[in-house]
Amino acid sequence: MAADASGRSRIAIIGEPIVAADLINTGAAPGSAVSDDLLSAERGTAAWWRIEGARVPGGGLPDIQALRRLRSALRDMIEALVDNRPVPQAAVSDLNFFTHSAPASTRLRLTGTGLLAETHWHGEYGGNPRLAFIATQAAAFLSDPSKVSKLRRCANPACSMIFIALNPRRSWCAPGVCGNRVRVARHHRRAGGA
Numbered sequence: 797m798a799a800d801a802s803g804r805s806r807i808a809i810i811g812e813p814i815v816a817a818d819l820i821n822t823g824a825a826p827g828s829a830v831s832d833d834l835l836s837a838e839r840g841t842a843a844w845w846r847i848e849g850a851r852v853p854g855g856g857l858p859d860i861q862a863l864r865r866l867r868s869a870l871r872d873m874i875e876a877l878v879d880n881r882p883v884p885q886a887a888v889s890d891l892n893f894f895t896h897s898a899p900a901s902t903r904l905r906l907t908g909t910g911l912l913a914e915t916h917w918h919g920e921y922g923g924n925p926r927l928a929f930i931a932t933q934a935a936a937f938l939s940d941p942s943k944v945s946k947l948r949r950c951a952n953p954a955c956s957m958i959f960i961a962l963n964p965r966r967s968w969c970a971p972g973v974c975g976n977r978v979r980v981a982r983h984h985r986r987a988g989g990a
């Protein structure tokens with residue numbers, strides 16, 4: 797958790813269908829009211845990797861600069877898609893750099909009940925499997941228009957979070973965070989308060 801401009805704790809929004817969405821939500825969008833970056837400190841980054849650990853390949857943690865570069869490419873692409881703007885070529889090139897950085901191979905294994913596919917990410921060419929995985933998973937998602945149409949910005953104007961609305965009625969990054977804040981603000985306005 798990190799503190800936002802008002803001193804309240806900002807909770808990482810996690811568990812979106814692609815790790816890329818969780819990653820961009822660790823940092824605030826340019827110009828948003830929230831100015832903190834959960835990846836600004838070594839400790840915050842380690843905590844984020846612990847949360848995402850089960851969803852990404854194992855192996856060493858990537859360099860923080862590389863992680864931030866991937867995040868920035870993903871944010872530029874996803875923001876453009878959400879706003880219906882052309883996706884910047886530079887962001888696409890950056891993402892492709894990461895998808896190429898570590899190849900993956902799939903192997904089938906016979907189990908007692910059937911077949912199990914195991915994917916191995918190759919870090920032996922110098923790239924980081926975690927970054928390559930996040931980029932590859934995002935590339936598959938972002939090139940599918942039916943999935944892109946589910947990308948949404950949180951309905952709280954002070955929030956910069958972007959999420960994937962698997963439920964079309966979802967309008968908050970987290971109902972317990974932004975949903976409550978906006979409802980409380982509306983209540984205060986109606987009651988003639990601040």
Ligand SMILES: [Zn+2]
Nearest residue numbers: 950955969974
């Ligand atoms: Zn929000």
